[in-house]
Amino acid sequence: MSDARRITVAASAPYDVVIGHNLLGELPGLLGDSVQRVAVIHPRALRASGDAIRDDLVSAGFTAHAIEIPDAEEAKSAEVLAYCWSVLGQAGFTRSDAIVSIGGGTTTDLAGFVAATWLRGVRVVHIPTTLLGMVDAAVGGKTGINTAEGKNLVGAFWEPAGVLCDLAALETLPKNDYVSGLAEVVKCGFIADPVILDLVEADPAGSTSPEYQHTEELIARAIQVKADSVGADLRERTSSTTGKIGREALNYGHTLGHAIERLERFKWRHGAAISIGMVFVAELARAAGRLDDATADRHVTVLESLGLPVRYRADAWPHLQDAMKLDKKTRADRLRFVILDALAKPTILEAPDPSLLVAAYAELTD
Ligand SMILES: NC(=O)c1ccc[n+]([C@@H]2O[C@H](COP(=O)([O-])OP(=O)(O)OC[C@H]3O[C@@H](n4cnc5c(N)ncnc54)[C@H](O)[C@@H]3O)[C@@H](O)[C@H]2O)c1
Ligand SMILES: O=C(O)C(=O)C[C@@H](O)[C@H](O)[C@H](O)COP(=O)(O)O
Ligand SMILES: [Zn+2]
Numbered sequence: 001m002s003d004a005r006r007i008t009v010a011a012s013a014p015y016d017v018v019i020g021h022n023l024l025g026e027l028p029g030l031l032g033d034s035v036q037r038v039a040v041i042h043p044r045a046l047r048a049s050g051d052a053i054r055d056d057l058v059s060a061g062f063t064a065h066a067i068e069i070p071d072a073e074e075a076k077s078a079e080v081l082a083y084c085w086s087v088l089g090q091a092g093f094t095r096s097d098a099i100v101s102i103g104g105g106t107t108t109d110l111a112g113f114v115a116a117t118w119l120r121g122v123r124v125v126h127i128p129t130t131l132l133g134m135v136d137a138a139v140g141g142k143t144g145i146n147t148a149e150g151k152n153l154v155g156a157f158w159e160p161a162g163v164l165c166d167l168a169a170l171e172t173l174p175k176n177d178y179v180s181g182l183a184e185v186v187k188c189g190f191i192a193d194p195v196i197l198d199l200v201e202a203d204p205a206g207s208t209s210p211e212y213q214h215t216e217e218l219i220a221r222a223i224q225v226k227a228d229s230v231g232a233d234l235r236e237r238t239s240s241t242t243g244k245i246g247r248e249a250l251n252y253g254h255t256l257g258h259a260i261e262r263l264e265r266f267k268w269r270h271g272a273a274i275s276i277g278m279v280f281v282a283e284l285a286r287a288a289g290r291l292d293d294a295t296a297d298r299h300v301t302v303l304e305s306l307g308l309p310v311r312y313r314a315d316a317w318p319h320l321q322d323a324m325k326l327d328k329k330t331r332a333d334r335l336r337f338v339i340l341d342a343l344a345k346p347t348i349l350e351a352p353d354p355s356l357l358v359a360a361y362a363e364l365t366d
Pocket of ligand 1: 043044045046070071072073076103104105106107109129130131132133136137138139140141142143152169170171172173174177180181184269270271
């Protein structure tokens with residue numbers, strides 16, 4: 001066993017998120033003795049890594065196949081899903097076989113959904129290679145694809161058997177993608193762990209590099225926020241049943257963020273869209289008299305200091321309103337937003353007056 005940090009997710013079958021270096025030795029153990037065939041799903045950009053893992057698994061006695069999928073959001077489509085199903089079918093995958101994903105959040109979302117749906121569910125292990133994948137997408141069991149109508153509209157909850165976060169992967173990640181992941185890290189700071197904000201604000205420029213002295217701590221803190229939220233409310237049911245916010249807190253900034261992703265035809269990085277989404281809900285909470293000025297202003301300051309976008313086009317508002325109607329938090333015609341009552345005090349604002357939405361959006365436009 002390597003010298004690495006471990007954060008346990010209290011799922012129905014608890015699993016560890018391992019953070020460290022040279023973690024691949026743990027993969028055969030996570031797959032288990034009953035697995036014979038393994039499909040290694042990887043994006044085009046990580047062909048060499050996908051092939052290397054396949055070869056390691058073959059050396060360890062498994063029958064292993066590499067399945068290459070497109071980079072970024074193009075992977076999260078019904079066509080790519082069907083392609084993966086056909087590869088599994090042709091290779092004779094049974095219920096005792098397994099999927100390994102290696103890639104960013106788009107890969108873990110797609111591969112997780114392949115695992116959830118093949119024969120109604122086979123084992124999956126995620127090896128996230130982006131910051132966003134490590135701190136968010138690979139953890140917690142949300143899997144799925146996009147449709148023309150919106151982001152993540154089709155999916156399933158399907159927990160992994162384990163998550164291996166090898167920090168060396170971050171060294172090859174383009175800056176833009178690293179910064180996109182920081183948006184989810186900052187989100188965890190606002191909703192639950194303000195120390196994250198302090199660490200980022202101590203050196204915003206430094207924070208945009210994996211070499212930053214606090215990178216591992218930022219990753220571990222963000223994963224802990226995710227693990228705690230997921231463990232308390234695995235299937236995102238708490239607020240609809242008790243009125244208290246649970247896992248939905250992790251959707252902070254995502255109502256408008258996902259609408260922007262749809263408007264941009266899924267060409268934007270997820271973190272860039274939710275950065276704007278977080279500024280929007282901060283303005284909404286301020287306009288509703290719920291959030292103090294300093295905390296609302298802090299959103300723009302910290303996100304802008306990382307190079308994330310905080311403004312959007314004024315003429316997009318009617319289209320964004322339409323897209324938000326299909327947000328998964330919406331109930332009937334009632335939009336529901338995650339907002340803050342104070343730093344680290346997330347709550348739900350249900351069916352806000354339209355004038356508040358317009359006022360909040362006006363703060364984002366030129
Ligand atoms: N399931 C969840 O809980 C959850 C949480 C957050 C986000 N998401 C989803 O995650 C997705 C975004 O994930 P992402 O930001 O990781 O983007 P991504 O998966 O598109 O990866 C970004 C780009 O980097 C490439 N890449 C990946 N790892 C690399 C590496 N180590 N070196 C060089 N290139 C590499 C990829 O091929 C891709 O082109 C969105 O679809 C979002 O909806 C899901
Ligand atoms: O894990 C969750 O729960 C989240 O909401 C995490 C988000 O960062 C993530 O983008 C998630 O995929 C959004 O889920 P959705 O249910 O709004 O599609
Ligand atoms: Zn997200």
